[in-house]
Amino acid sequence: MSSNGYACWLDYELTSRAAKEAAREWAREVIIDESPQQGPLQTAVNELVIGLEAMLGQRPAIVKDSGQHRQIVLGTSRSPLVAQMLSENELGGVGPEGYRIKTVHTTNREAILLAGGSSKGCLYGVFHLLRLLSTGAALDCLDIKEQPKYQLRMINHWDNMDGSIERGYAGRSFLFLNNEVLAGSQRIRDYARLMASIGINGIAINNVNVHKHETLLVTETYLPHVAVVADVFREYGIRLFLSVNYASPLELGETTTADPLDSSVAAWWKTTAENVYRYIPDFGGFVVKADSENRPGPFTYGRDHADGANMLAEALKPYGGLVMWRCFVYNCHQDWRDRSTDRARAAYDHFKPLDGRFMDNVVLQIKNGPMDFQVREPVSPLFGAMERTNQIMEFQITQEYTGHQIDVCYLIPQWKEILEFDTYMKGQGSTIKEIAAGTVHPYVHCGITAVTNVGDDANWTGHHLAQANLYGYGRLIWNPELTAEEIAKEWVLLTFGDHPDVENTITDILMSSWQTYENYTAPLGVGWMVRPHLHYGVDVDGYEYSKWGTYHFADHAGIGVDRTTGTGTGYTGQYGKANAELYEGLNRCPDKLLLFFHHVPYTHRLQTGKTVIQHIYDTHFAGVEQVEQWIARWQDLEGKMDAERFGHVARRLDLQLDNAKQWRDVINTYFYRKSGIYDQGQRVIYV
Numbered sequence: 095m096s097s098n099g100y101a102c103w104l105d106y107e108l109t110s111r112a113a114k115e116a117a118r119e120w121a122r123e124v125i126i127d128e129s130p131q132q133g134p135l136q137t138a139v140n141e142l143v144i145g146l147e148a149m150l151g152q153r154p155a156i157v158k159d160s161g162q163h164r165q166i167v168l169g170t171s172r173s174p175l176v177a178q179m180l181s182e183n184e185l186g187g188v189g190p191e192g193y194r195i196k197t198v199h200t201t202n203r204e205a206i207l208l209a210g211g212s213s214k215g216c217l218y219g220v221f222h223l224l225r226l227l228s229t230g231a232a233l234d235c236l237d238i239k240e241q242p243k244y245q246l247r248m249i250n251h252w253d254n255m256d257g258s259i260e261r262g263y264a265g266r267s268f269l270f271l272n273n274e275v276l277a278g279s280q281r282i283r284d285y286a287r288l289m290a291s292i293g294i295n296g297i298a299i300n301n302v303n304v305h306k307h308e309t310l311l312v313t314e315t316y317l318p319h320v321a322v323v324a325d326v327f328r329e330y331g332i333r334l335f336l337s338v339n340y341a342s343p344l345e346l347g348e349t350t351t352a353d354p355l356d357s358s359v360a361a362w363w364k365t366t367a368e369n370v371y372r373y374i375p376d377f378g379g380f381v382v383k384a385d386s387e388n389r390p391g392p393f394t395y396g397r398d399h400a401d402g403a404n405m406l407a408e409a410l411k412p413y414g415g416l417v418m419w420r421c422f423v424y425n426c427h428q429d430w431r432d433r434s435t436d437r438a439r440a441a442y443d444h445f446k447p448l449d450g451r452f453m454d455n456v457v458l459q460i461k462n463g464p465m466d467f468q469v470r471e472p473v474s475p476l477f478g479a480m481e482r483t484n485q486i487m488e489f490q491i492t493q494e495y496t497g498h499q500i501d502v503c504y505l506i507p508q509w510k511e512i513l514e515f516d517t518y519m520k521g522q523g524s525t526i527k528e529i530a531a532g533t534v535h536p537y538v539h540c541g542i543t544a545v546t547n548v549g550d551d552a553n554w555t556g557h558h559l560a561q562a563n564l565y566g567y568g569r570l571i572w573n574p575e576l577t578a579e580e581i582a583k584e585w586v587l588l589t590f591g592d593h594p595d596v597e598n599t600i601t602d603i604l605m606s607s608w609q610t611y612e613n614y615t616a617p618l619g620v621g622w623m624v625r626p627h628l629h630y631g632v633d634v635d636g637y638e639y640s641k642w643g644t645y646h647f648a649d650h651a652g653i654g655v656d657r658t659t660g661t662g663t664g665y666t667g668q669y670g671k672a673n674a675e676l677y678e679g680l681n682r683c684p685d686k687l688l689l690f691f692h693h694v695p696y697t698h699r700l701q702t703g704k705t706v707i708q709h710i711y712d713t714h715f716a717g718v719e720q721v722e723q724w725i726a727r728w729q730d731l732e733g734k735m736d737a738e739r740f741g742h743v744a745r746r747l748d749l750q751l752d753n754a755k756q757w758r759d760v761i762n763t764y765f766y767r768k769s770g771i772y773d774q775g776q777r778v779i780y781v
Contacts, residue, residue: 097736099553102288103565103588106148106228110592113230114150120206120233121146123155123165127175134331135170135213138220141287142168145224166223167198167205170216176209185209191295191331192241193219195226197234206236214295214331215241221291229587242572243531246457246486246541248296248335248418249289250381255300255307261492261629263499264549264556269299273307275319283326285548290330292568296543297327298335302383302420309339309346312366321373333378335418340382340402341390342366353395354405367409379416380406381459386423399423399444400451407453416539418486419452420459421445421476422466428643436655436663437643438464442476446668450482454538457484462512464665465644468621469496469503469612472677472687473515475668478529481519484539487512487530491563492547496611498630499547499556501750502724503611504604506566506578513574518672527574542571557746558739561589562604579605593734599727606720614717614754614761617710619690620646620654623761632757634764646689648768652696653706654689666691685709696769710765711773714758721751 097105109117124143130136139156147153154166159175169176171185179198188194190212198207208223210216222240226233252260253267255274268281276282289297299320300308310316324334339345341352343362352359370377384391384402392402403419410417424440441464452458458480463471467490477485489509496503513527517534524534532540544567548554555561565588566581582604586597615632616623622644625633637644647655656662658678666677677683677691685700696707704712725747732740762779766772773779 097739099558099561099589099739100284102554102561103585104145104288104291105589106145106224108588108591109149109228110230113227116230116233117146117227118150118152120164120166121150121154121227122152123157123160123162125157125160125165125167125175125205126169126173127158128169128173130213133213133329134217137290137329137331138168138210138213138217141217142166142220142224145220145227149224149227164204165206167207168216168220169208170210170212173209176207179205179207180209185211187241188215188239189241191215191218191293192239193222195219195223195236195238195240197236206233211241217290217331218242218293225584225588229584230592240573242293243527243574244541244571245532246296246539246543247294247568247571248298248486248541248543249294249546250298250302250337250488250543251546252301252303252492253299254305255311259549260301260303261494261545262547262549263492264547264554264560265551266549268548268550269323275316275323277319277322281550282323285554286326286330286332288554288564289332289568292565293572294568295331296333296335296378298337298378298381298418299323300337302337302381303387303389304337304339304383306345308337309342311336312338312342312370313346314369317370317373324374324377328376333376334374335378335381335416336370337381337383338406339390340384340392344390351395352390354392354397354401355395360405360408363406363409367413367415371413371415375413377413377415379410379418379455381418381420382406383420383422386420387426398448400448403456404451404453407455411453411455415455417453417456418459418543419456420488422461425643427641430639430641430643430645433647434663435643436657436665438657438665439663439668440464441474442479442668445476445483446479448483449480452483454484457486457539459486459488459543461488461490462509465621467495468619469508469608469615470619470686471621471690472619473512473517473526475517475673477526478517478519478524478534479668481535484537485529486540487526487542489542489544489567491544491567493560493563494545494629495624496608497750497753499560500630500746501611501753502557502559502603502607502747503563504559504566504578504582504607505563506570506581507605507608509567509570510574510578513570516672518670553742558743559600559604559746561585565589590735590739596731596735599731603724603727610717610720610724612717613713613720614757616646617689617713617761618654618685618706619687621690622646631753632760634760647693648765650768650770652694652698653765653768654693655691656693657691662693696765696771705771707765707769707771708774711762711775711777711779714761715775715777718751718754718758721747721754725751 188211193210193215208219255270257266257271343349344352385393421441626636657665659667
């Protein structure tokens, strides 16, 4: 067996012999009494046929009815046959993207019934059924009712039209090349399949940092080609979004200003929106990065974010389009000497005062933390703080600060922790998980998005194990009650097969990887300490004296940033009372975030009883030891999986070990030289 990883978790040929035999008797015929037309229902039929044929070696017959003893029945709530087999109550409540999968036993028929609330629900249900068949689930007594937790389940690409990908670690773009849209690419269709299989319903195809050629994506220059991509996405239930240049009319020479309150600017965007929808009737909307990291925005004209976002929202409103307005706005020309300015405060300070001023088709896109996708930082206090403004949480699947898809870092445990965080905005239970679902505040539009980690590498994600983050993201935002371990095991079974040693080893590596990566990188929530601009590898002072506002303030006596209201920047006061008090108190603040919120001596004792300096030493030695243990366990898998993926991962683990050792030695040496305090374990530190 050999695999380059291209099929990802849709490699149905990996299905075990026992699972194939169990499925075979059900899968000779697929009954559908509706007439699928081009769209998600036809795609659902196609995907079921593709999966069953690859899995079982036989192509099922598609019929309108049958006398066979067992079969699969596929349909939507409009199907007469579905109505015969399911009561209204049994199908009720699943919603348009939900579905029922039920084994039905009657006197003249036994069937696995898959009924979608709509054609999209049917498609999602097909992928769920194929997962069940692939993983050997018992088929005689299925009774599943599923619908997604989140309304918007999105992916953001940071692809540029020259073919490069900002923060991409898996090759180049498969969407663009040489300033052209790769509209006819089979890989785009294969990608849409992968995304639909994990429930993604919206994709922004280009970088939020919109440059010259990308500015033209909303014009006649590229719209006919973008529309071809949108046509493919539509078949898989996915709406296409575009990142736009806020100053487009000015930069294209169509207006003399980009002032959002100027009538000529508003008119240009309205005409542009009308034209976009002429090509793409189900266009999702615009993603906008404005007044951030030197991108243009309404601040230039003395306007605020509500002025800017609402002008675009007016243009999209007649067509049901959304404005995804990013809240990653801060002073990126900060004087490091000024210790009163705190980048962590920026999003809340900019947007909280504007609550209630945004139109109902504006959605604020808020990064999960106040800084920038660090391996450890607190949850952004802005999320849930605005009761009258739609919000969407933004995660980062691509491993910008968590190993560049060279190092294994399974991020689902991190995202689970964030989703379970209780803001107490409306009392106990006001978790991020519920806020993003619109159950705490009555948001019109809400959900979760993430920066993707895919490129044109044969295995999509550069590192074979990095596929787990992409798969896990989709599964988690469909059903956040799934555990990180359940998702990991499911992915391993679908991607590597059912050898118990392979399943156990890969699952164990994934489940320990976030903590391992944190162990050998920046300690206790202080963040950064990476090589500037590249963001891979250690450079403790790389950002300490820069303009970006990302400092750790380590000196001979201590380390950390005082963000308290009592003596620091006041950032803790942006949280609700319960969390503000938790983070404000030095002895109450969780150890894992101590240095994010407090400047403490190296001899300060953590809640574990260790001093800060000893924790730094111990974790950095432990991180290296953990990677060494992974390598030993991985070597035991030789011959138990295909040689191509075995060798690829082995080489990546060797690179990760080199990185971990460099982090260990630089961090430990740096803090020994700062503090002058010896390691109690008397291990080697290069003084």
